[in-house]
Amino acid sequence: MNSNHPIDNRSITIALCAGEASGDLLGAHLMDALKQRCPNARFVGIGGPRMMAKGFESLYDQEKLAVRGFVEVVKRLPEILKIRRGLVKSLKKIRPDVFVGIDAPDFNLGVAEKLKKAGIPTLHYVSPSVWAWRRERVDTIVHQVNRVLCLFPMEPPLYQDAGGKADFVGHPLAQTMPIDADREAARKQMKIEQWETVFCLMPGSRVSEIDYMAPLFFHTAKLLLQRYPSARFLLPVATVATRQRLVEILNQGEFRALPIQLMSAHADLACTAADVVLVTSGTATLEVALCKRPMVISYRISPLTYAYVKRKVKVPHVGLPNILLNKGAVPELLQHDARPEKLAAAVAEWYESPRDVAALQQDFHQLHLILKKDTSALAAEAVLAESGVAAAA
Template identity: 50%
Template sequence: MSNQRPPRIAIVAGEASGDLLGSHLIQAIKAHCPNAEFYGIAGAKMVFAGARSLYPMEKLSVNGYVEVIKHLPELLKIRRNLKKTILANPPDLFIGIDAPDFNLGLEASLKSHGIPTVHYVSPSIWAWRGGRIKKIAKAVSHMLVVFPFEAVIYQKAGIPVTYVGHPLADTLPAQPDRDGTRARLNLPIAQPIIALLPGSRVGELKQHAQLFVETAQLIQARNPQVRFITPLISRATREIFTAAMHACEHLPNIQIMIGHADYALAAADIALIASGTATLEAALLRRPMVITYRVPKITAYLMRRQAYLPWVGLPNILANREVVPELVQENATAPQLADALMALLEDKTRRAEIETEFTRQYVSLKQNTAEKMAAAILPYLKCD
């Protein structure tokens, strides 16, 4: 690479959690290479950190077999056009952030053209579709993993890997301030509060909005003192959730927030969460939770045929046991979720045990991730 131009990095994230991780990664690299340029597919946080997005990140935010098939022609066209753009003026490095179904194929092609590729956040090969390790070996020059047990898998496969910890553990407080956060959000200090996190994608809200609202309605009928807070990151998701609320016969006391899931979780006693990165965020904030998830029936059938683990929630996977309840698919009903949440709310001893396990996970994942990421990536760049 000539020193006449700054380091250039093509980068792709596919959803809100990847956008957050990508923003941390960009900041980590810029701390050492302030003039580094990033372009590709990025969300608002990555753009704010300095990336130039060529396509809306939301185009990639689809999940499940059925949903992906519906959007496949558009996704393939975006990937072809992005590959042409990258190869027309090759960067020093490509970084794919999660989104393995989109990124791994792109990475394999770019790597075959001599462009180094880093993939950040391992696909869940320890949970299902373990055969992907062969595809990953062809696609990835270096894998950055966020969980300690993942590094062993890649070492055995001969794939360069670095365990960097999880950046959320570095950014979230060591001692979450429940009362202080409630005061900041104008929430009552003494009343029980349950955070509702139905997901970040429109598809997730279509599956979960009515379920979450009906669950809140049942809980409030049993304990009128309970209040609910729901952080939603986009207008589209807020509209779906609001419509579900107004379809209720008895409107539960739900306060909708614009984003800030961390505030909602810090303020809450417990949470109901659609499986995903939000479950890890809740664990790192030491908030007991009930995990749920619904997908179309055919998607659930296909995923179950390939699953290796009995859990879907990251806190349970990290503990290798059921720390918090999981009620998914046909078990994800409002009465069952309400019962599980009320049991958790009323059992202080159990909540304390869960919080102890979550403290252990917080310590394990707090690794000064920014410096570890930079140390793994900088050898691919020449910084002035």
């Protein structure tokens, strides 16, 4: 297939469902690649601001699905189930040519299963972390969807061994971000002097994460400020809802004087400009690695959720850079270890160890090369193949 030219001019309908900010970014890139092949495509389902800016018809507010942790989900379960029922009903009526669930597996795989039974081809874009925990899900997933699109090279064999279809499409961040991150240029763009001490705080892309992580990160910032009085802090913000919550927390008396600059998106710019990044475990850790910056990974969830997850996890690390490099390249301070004193000490250790930072950047460079593929194009080809458009072209 020649991916540079449209392959079909009919009005194909592609349903997408992205449950959170990272899925919204994947969805937006996928839409671009699909539009190159099918300029008249209609996109409908659930998506965020990036997807909607490209003409996506979102039937529900994406933010309502952005909930993490078992305890937190239980509180919102009636509303989430109502949205899922409504989405399935609407899509059965619309009869899209194909459905793509983007991340959010607990929500999307249930939708995909019902649509597949109704004769609509389904894909899941971003394999759940089956290599890390609950590996038994693989057998279920291959029956729920026609194909899984995987961002990491160790994932497809797990589905293929279970009789399913899966493709390694690379990671879109590795494709869109430069191999050589230019810290000097990033600072110039942000009007930050090269000598300034700059830390980046990334407490999460969901409001529920912000509630757990932002106060912890702000207490850490206060300790770092004692150690480096001229330091400044950058905080990229994923959504309007998370910005509102962050502003509420920062307006509390103990945090009001912190020199924190909230930035709309531009996480890559903030990370590249920073000396060290303090980041909540998740997709953002990979973004920091691709910016070639040292980081400290942290995570806190409810004690009940943590107890459940800890029993199920089968890998020695939780941070994506550590998992992909198969070593403890960057510190992980989780749950009981997620304390301001420990986080500040770990950040300071990176800041004061340029030789260690240089070695880490070499590791991250190699990781970038492994993950760099034309992700959106490969994903689009798989989507159209399942829809039947590629075969008909």
